[in-house]
Amino acid sequence: xxxxxxxxxxxxxxxxxxxxxxxxxxxxxxxxxxxxxxxxxxxxxxxxxxxxxxxxxxxxxxxxxxxxxxxxxxxxxxxxxxxxxxxxxxxxxxxxxxxxxxxxxxxxxxxxxxxxxxxxxxxxxxxxxxxxxxxxxxxxxxxxxxxxxxxxxxxxxxxxxxxxxxxxxxxxxxxxxxxxxxxxxxxxxxxxxxxxxxxxxxxxxxxxxxxxxxxxxxxxxxxxxxxxxxxxxxxxxxxxxxxxxxxxxxxxxxxxxxxxxxxxxxxxxxxxxxxxxxxxxxxxxxxxxxxxxxxxxxxxxxxxxxxxxxxxxxxxxxxxxxxxxxxxxxxxxxxxxxxxxxxxxxxxxxxxxxxxxxxxxxxxxxxxxxxxxxxxxxxxxxxxxxxxxxxxxxxxxxxxxxxxxxxxxxxxxxxxxxxxxxxxxxxxxxxxxxxxxxxxxxxxxxxxxxxxxxxxxxxxxxxxxxxxxxxxxxxxxxxxxxxxxxxxxxxxxxxxxxxxxxxxxxxxxxxxxxxxxxxxxxxx
Numbered sequence: 001x002x003x004x005x006x007x008x009x010x011x012x013x014x015x016x017x018x019x020x021x022x023x024x025x026x027x028x029x030x031x032x033x034x035x036x037x038x039x040x041x042x043x044x045x046x047x048x049x050x051x052x053x054x055x056x057x058x059x060x061x062x063x064x065x066x067x068x069x070x071x072x073x074x075x076x077x078x079x080x081x082x083x084x085x086x087x088x089x090x091x092x093x094x095x096x097x098x099x100x101x102x103x104x105x106x107x108x109x110x111x112x113x114x115x116x117x118x119x120x121x122x123x124x125x126x127x128x129x130x131x132x133x134x135x136x137x138x139x140x141x142x143x144x145x146x147x148x149x150x151x152x153x154x155x156x157x158x159x160x161x162x163x164x165x166x167x168x169x170x171x172x173x174x175x176x177x178x179x180x181x182x183x184x185x186x187x188x189x190x191x192x193x194x195x196x197x198x199x200x201x202x203x204x205x206x207x208x209x210x211x212x213x214x215x216x217x218x219x220x221x222x223x224x225x226x227x228x229x230x231x232x233x234x235x236x237x238x239x240x241x242x243x244x245x246x247x248x249x250x251x252x253x254x255x256x257x258x259x260x261x262x263x264x265x266x267x268x269x270x271x272x273x274x275x276x277x278x279x280x281x282x283x284x285x286x287x288x289x290x291x292x293x294x295x296x297x298x299x300x301x302x303x304x305x306x307x308x309x310x311x312x313x314x315x316x317x318x319x320x321x322x323x324x325x326x327x328x329x330x331x332x333x334x335x336x337x338x339x340x341x342x343x344x345x346x347x348x349x350x351x352x353x354x355x356x357x358x359x360x361x362x363x364x365x366x367x368x369x370x371x372x373x374x375x376x377x378x379x380x381x382x383x384x385x386x387x388x389x390x391x392x393x394x395x396x397x398x399x400x401x402x403x404x405x406x407x408x409x410x411x412x413x414x415x416x417x418x419x420x421x422x423x424x425x426x427x428x429x430x431x432x433x434x435x436x437x438x439x440x441x442x443x444x445x446x447x448x449x450x451x452x453x454x455x456x457x458x459x460x461x462x463x464x465x466x467x468x469x470x471x472x473x474x475x476x477x478x479x480x481x482x483x484x485x486x487x488x489x490x491x492x493x494x495x496x497x498x499x500x501x502x503x504x505x506x507x508x509x510x511x512x513x514x515x516x517x518x519x520x521x522x523x524x
Contacts, residue, residue, distance in 0.1 A: 004050070005495070006043070007061050011511070011523035013497065014255065029060065029460050033075025033116065035095065040339075042095040044073050051097035054255065057521040064096035072113050076140040083111045089124065091141050105146045107133045115157035115164060116141065121186060123164050134166055136186035148188035152180060160195060161257060168192060182195045210271040211236050212280075213513040214506060216249060217316070219358035230510050232518075233278060234258070237269045243285065245269050247278070252510050253520050262301040267291060271314035276340065278302075279321055281311050286416050292321075294343060305343045308336065315357055317383060320391050324350075324357060337391055348393055354379070358413035362449070369450060370394065371413045371422050377401055378411065378422060382451045397450045410504060414467035420446040420451070421487050426461040426477065434492055435478040443488045459491045464522055466505035466512050471514045471522055475501035485522065494523075 005013040006029045023272035031047040040054040048066030073082040080092040081125075082099070087110040090099040104111065108127025116122035120140035126133040132154045135146040154166040158179070164186070176196040180189040216231040234248040234256045243266050248256035267282035270290065272415035280293045280302065290311055295302035313324035321338040323345065335354065336345040354372035362369045366385040371378055381394035389480060400422065411421040426441040438461035444453040459482060465474035472484045473494075481496030494516075512519040 003061075004034075005029065005426055011494070012057060012253075012518075012520040013364065013495070014253070014518045014520065032073050033080070035078065035080070037095060040253075042080075044075055044082075044096065046070070046073050046074050048084075048096070050080070052095070066096075067099070074114045074122065074345050076116040076122055077118055079140050081114050081116055081122065081141045083114055087111050089114070089141075089144075096216075096305055100143060102144070104144050107135075109133060113157045115159055117159060117162065117164065121164060123166060123186070125154055125157050125166065127153070135181070136164075138186060142393075145187065147182065149180060150189060152189065154180070155346040161255075165195070176392065211269050213515075214272065214274045215252070215508050215510075216274055216278075217276075224226075225483065230508075232513060233272075233274055235261075235269060235272050235278075242267055245280070245282075249278075253518065261295065267293075271311065273314045273316040273321055275316045275321060276319045278315065281307070281318075281323075292338070294341065305338075308345045311372050312355075313357065315359055317359055317370075317391060318385055322357065322359070322370075324355065339391065348391070356410050358411045360413045360415050361384075362415060363417055368418060369397070369413065369415060369420065371411055373411070376439050378424075378444075380420070380422070382450075398453065400444050400453050412465050412467045412472075414469055414472070415450075416469040416487075418447055418449045419470070419487055420450045420453075421467055421472075423458075423462070423465050423467060423472070423474075423488070425463060425465045425474070428463070435476060438477055441465075445487055456488045458488070463501035464503070464505045466507035468507040468509055471506060471507065471509075473507055475505070475523075477501070483522070 029051065030045055031043045032165040040052065040058060041131050043051045043053065048070035050064035051060045052063045067083040071085060072080045073080060078093065080096055082090050084090055088105050089102045089111055091102045092099045094241045104124065107126045109126035111126050113125040114122065122136060122137045122141055124135040124144060130153060132152065134149050134154060136147050137144050144517055152168055155170065156167045156169060158165050158167060164182065168178045168180055170177045172515040176194045178192055181191050181193055183190050189230060193220060199352050212235045214233045216233050229251045231249055232252045236246055237350045239257050245261045246258040248258045250257055267284055269280065270283050271281040271466045273279050277294050277296055281290050282293065283290050290307055292305040293302035309325045311323045312326055315322040323336045323338060325335065335348055337348045338345050354374050357370055357372040359368055359370045362382065370383060373390040380400065382397050383391055383394045384431040385391055393409060414421050422444045424442045426438050440458040440460055441462050443456045443458050445456050448451045460476040460480065462474040463477045465472060470485060470487050472488060474482050475496050476482065479496065479498060480495040482491045483494050484491050497516040500514045502514045506513045511521050
């Protein structure tokens with residue numbers, strides 16, 4: 001389930017089917033399916049246009065224009081399938097160069113949707129006078145048979161986690177869709193089931209996105225061993241039943257596949273961070289106590305560790321964790337450091353209250369930089385790892401006077417070489433004012449490893465902003481997406497799904513994680 005969009009800069013967006021992109025950049029291309037071919041990949045849109053690219057994220061080239069209008073199209077194992085404007089099903093085995101009409105069993109309604117899997121299985125839908133006819137294929141669309149669905153009416157076709165799902169109904173109020181389950185032969189409907197918005201990769205507007213989404217940082221491989229593919233982690237509460245979580249760890253660019261995490265039950269999912277393992281802070285209902293669970297992604301099993309104080313945030317620092325504690329004037333303890341394998345907490349700063357920390361690797365080996373609010377100023381610290389795990393006490397590098405009276409906004413930090421960038425989006429205001437009346441936020445840049453900073457003008461009031469090296473992607477309060485490739489000196493308008501700025505944005509060299517989808521690649 002989901003639509004892959006290709007932006008004008010050849011970035012890709014994997015988003016929910018009902019989460020259209022918005023913005024004022026050139027129109028993106030909605031890709032309905034893809035085939036692996038000798039020269040790379042061939043993509044087809046729902047209107048029958050064919051594009052080619054040397055790789056999934058390579059530059060798109062327009063290949064074939066549809067000879068007639070199409071109402072829907074899909075890609076199977078080796079063929080494209082399309083429904084033309086006259087309601088005929090057509091099939092192409094040469095990447096859209098030529099099409100052949102495919103015979104479909106008699107039907108009263110007009111063919112409206114086709115859904116295919118890479119295995120060559122697929123479904124075809126026709127609706128007429130409030131009644132539906134459903135057809136299936138298992139040979140890549142060459143032949144079709146009627147599906148016995150006992151008179152059900154279907155509103156659309158989707159596929160989710162490798163399963164073809166004819167949708168019976170959609171409940172916006174309760175956030176789920178009801179679908180029919182087919183037998184193995186795709187010959188008849190056996191029963192019905194539901195998929196809640198929180199179970200789909202990226203929720204519709206009425207649903208709830210994953211609680212946390214992060215990149216997985218794998219240990220460096222041994223010499224001569226190929227590096228594993230970049231993966232991303234998604235965590236969420238179960239939508240119903242006892243307090244428990246689900247976790248997904250998949251290669252970046254793929255939709256999440258959730259499994260229930262073994263161990264944590266009766267603890268509400270809170271903050272999470274990814275180090276050499278996946279760490280999660282959860283809260284016990286009815287108490288002020290929290291626990292730390294650490295687990296490996298391959299077994300999805302978590303081990304419980306005690307926490308000394310009430311945590312407000314959790315951050316990754318190499319293989320270690322930094323826990324932020326409250327700043328309420330009564331328990332100003334500063335952050336604590338937890339290091340493997342025991343994950344015992346130790347204090348790293350005394351009597352200093354810092355909030356909204358952000359970390360990045362510095363140019364020096366085994367060195368990290370952090371930025372945080374202290375009252376209405378931003379402070380930059382350097383953390384040095386004395387060996388594989390132990391982190392020394394952070395050193396103050398510089399103080400940045402920020403023109404923000406109430407530092408309640410999450411800060412973004414990135415660095416590459418001697419250049420360090422700190423960005424402060426515009427704080428959220430409720431009720432939401434006219435975006436044009438909001439200040440643009442601030443961005444600070446240093447070319448001497450953080451010793452001195454100068455302010456760089458931002459093009460808009462950013463709601464959320466993610467940085468990675470010299471690159472950045474942000475979303476304004478008006479929903480417009482922006483990207484930079486030169487440490488914030490110049491910004492370009494790009495497309496973004498609706499409500500992308502509702503949650504934090506995390507970026508690295510491969511792209512960005514957002515609450516509404518994956519932005520794969522950076523484009524140019």
